[in-house]
Amino acid sequence: MQLNVHANRRKRKTCTLPQAVARGIIRFALLLCFAALLTGCTGPGQQAQQFDGQLKISGSTALQPLVTAAAQKFMSLHPESHITVSGGGSKTGLLNVFQKKSDIGDSDLYADPAIYPDPNMTDHIICVTPFVMIIHPDINITSLSKEQILDIFSTGTITNWNQIKAGMDQPIHPIIRPPTSGTRDTFRKYILGGGDEIGTPLKVDDTQQVVNTVATTPGAIGYIALSALKPTVKAIAIDNVQPTATTIGNGKYNFWSYEHMYTLGDNTPLMSEFLNFMTSATMQQESHQLSYITIDEMNLNKAESLPGKPVHQGTLAFSSFHESEVSRRESYA
Known part of the structure; x- marks a missing residue:
């Protein structure tokens, strides 16, 4: 009987060990899952907080x-x-x-x-923003020289499009941006050679307003960022040069800014x-x-x-x- 008791005890021990191990593995796995859930929940939460x-x-x-x-x-x-x-x-x-x-x-x-x-x-x-001169779509020209732009915006010696070759008989209406405009400062510095513009500036610096005003005002001319160009106006070159990364990089087109x-x-x-x-x-x-x-x-x-x-x-x-x-x-x- 004694031997049988010991045998039975050994059998119970043999059966209990795998179960304990299994329970331990399950607990460990559950802990890992819980940790993963915490990590998964915390990561985005921390990012959202950040x-x-x-x-x-x-x-x-x-x-x-x-x-x-x-x-x-x-x-x-x-x-x-x-x-x-x-x-x-x-x-x-x-x-x-x-x-x-x-x-x-x-x-x-x-x-x-x-x-x-x-x-x-x-x-x-x-x-980098390239800037571009824009005109009313009825004006039949494709380029202006810096000197002509200066005479339109600053000296006032060109007041009608018929003073420019291929231009129609139409008074010129320069659209002047307000003093708060960085585009205006760039225009004055690199196109007008430091000269000031004549005329009454817009009250608000709004590029879309410049586009709309040029589009709806016969004989109008203005300047905008190339990113704001719309089909309602016509973009023209400066000294027959268009604004591209190449022409800006090689110094042929200097109406741009960082x-x-x-x-x-x-x-x-x-x-x-x-x-x-x-x-x-x-x-x-x-x-x-x-x-x-x-x-x-x-x-x-x-x-x-x-x-x-x-x-x-x-x-x-x-x-x-x-x-x-x-x-x-x-x-x-």
Whole structure:
């Protein structure tokens, strides 16, 4: 009997061990599943927490179509974020970010350090905007020289399209952009040679308003970002040169500007992620489709070859001096 008892005990032990192991394995598997569920739930939650919040962006109407498209795409990827984009002009955008009325200020212009002396003003170069002269569709010309544009907008010596070869007998109506416009400053500097425009400017810097005014005003002429060009107006060349990456790169077409997104350096995770998104492959492709010239096309990374000048990483951000000395000299006059 004793032997049988021991035998039975051994049998019970033999049967109990696999069951214990099995129970242990099941418990371990359950723990792993629970941990995986926690990780799965926490990951997106952390990301949502990271990119939630609001961004207010204002400024350049030339850059506005691209920023608006980027904001819509970004919010579809991160529904917890809320981004508002408005225009008002480059100078409005710069002033807004400097006064902390906006988180990001879009600008066709470099921020003059004499006007915006905060050392935390950080310049993020996004792309290049080619600008183009537009005329009422009834005007039968395809190009104007810089001298003719100067005489139309600044000296006032050309007032009728019949003063230009192949032009019709029609008074010229120059459409003048308001002083807040960075496009206007670029036009004055590179097309008018620093001269001022004559005439009454529009009250609001709105590129679409310029397009609509030229389209509906007989004899009208204006200038806009190429990204805003519509079939309702006619684009014309300057000195028989069209705005392309090649003609801009070789200096034959100089009515263009870098597009900047300025911040005050206090980037939140949402702001940093959005700025990175602006220079992502997705948005660079979008910028090309919207008739901007991409960073790769302009080869802006050559600016990094200058020794001793800081380059902000994370987005394509350069100091004004750094970028302008390499690619295009700028003055703040």
